[in-house]
Amino acid sequence: MQNGATNFGHSAFPVFDEKIAAKMPTYRHMTKEDRRHVYLPSDDTFLLLDAIHSDFKYTFTLDIRRIVEVGTGSGVVATSLAILFPDADVTAVDINPFALDFARRTAKENNTTVSVISSDLLANIPGPIDMLVFNPPYVPDPFDLSQELTEDNALDFALVGGPQGRSVIDRFIPEAAQALSEHGTLYLIAIEANGVDELCHMMEGHGFDAVVMVRREFDVETLVIIRAVLKPAE
Numbered sequence: 001m002q003n004g005a006t007n008f009g010h011s012a013f014p015v016f017d018e019k020i021a022a023k024m025p026t027y028r029h030m031t032k033e034d035r036r037h038v039y040l041p042s043d044d045t046f047l048l049l050d051a052i053h054s055d056f057k058y059t060f061t062l063d064i065r066r067i068v069e070v071g072t073g074s075g076v077v078a079t080s081l082a083i084l085f086p087d088a089d090v091t092a093v094d095i096n097p098f099a100l101d102f103a104r105r106t107a108k109e110n111n112t113t114v115s116v117i118s119s120d121l122l123a124n125i126p127g128p129i130d131m132l133v134f135n136p137p138y139v140p141d142p143f144d145l146s147q148e149l150t151e152d153n154a155l156d157f158a159l160v161g162g163p164q165g166r167s168v169i170d171r172f173i174p175e176a177a178q179a180l181s182e183h184g185t186l187y188l189i190a191i192e193a194n195g196v197d198e199l200c201h202m203m204e205g206h207g208f209d210a211v212v213m214v215r216r217e218f219d220v221e222t223l224v225i226i227r228a229v230l231k232p233a234e
């Protein structure tokens with residue numbers, strides 16, 4: 001069986017397995033050198049994983065065949081999805097080649113199968129996608145996002161989202177709306193400074209029903225997780 005986990009994804013009588021739902025992939029292979037170029041799993045990563053895991057009682061009953069994590073960084077989230085959904089095809093994308101290498105190693109270390117692909121958002125990823133996950137660069141900062149990604153600025157590309165932190169998110173939303181399958185679900189992280197109400201409103205304009213499913217205050221920022229599904233066509 002793929003990924004070595006219990007095969008309940010498409011069985012006639014799926015059984016919810018707490019142990020699988022709670023399993024956190026290892027990333028202990030991350031060295032100090034890796035951390036110079038690859039985003040270290042942090043509060044936002046863990047909040048996102050918790051949200052996905054808390055929804056799993058529902059999502060594991062769905063027919064989820066194709067999952068894409070955009071901006072995979074360490075690959076921990078994509079690997080966790082491959083563990084949770086052993087019958088699904090899980091793809092991890094990033095623009096950072098160091099992250100792509102590391103994400104491949106993370107999947108391997110955890111005995112999972114994840115396709116790791118270099119792509120600017122969903123440019124190289126055809127739809128339809130049943131589950132889309134993105135912990136984007138959301139920090140407001142005037143850093144020039146049009147410059148080339150190098151060894152030295154790879155972490156800026158992981159963190160910085162341009163003015164209001166929305167440049168990457170705003171490019172992503174219309175692509176996500178195009179790529180998601182009819183019953184697909186999007187999990188997206190943002191911070192209050194991104195203008196969450198306005199962001200949800202913009203998502204509605206692209207055909208989503210968007211709700212803030214988690215809001216958590218940390219020392220430096222308030223993180224939210226937005227869960228969005230496409231509204232049924234009228």
Ligand SMILES: C[S@@+](CC[C@H](N)C(=O)[O-])C[C@H]1O[C@@H](n2cnc3c(N)ncnc32)[C@H](O)[C@@H]1O
Binds near residue numbers: 045
């Ligand atoms: C905040 S980090 C999240 C990493 C990981 N998913 C996590 O939760 O720990 C954002 C990631 O998005 C990637 N990224 C930034 N812009 C991107 C783009 N246009 N297309 C794909 N990935 C992008 C960065 O290289 C970085 O790995």
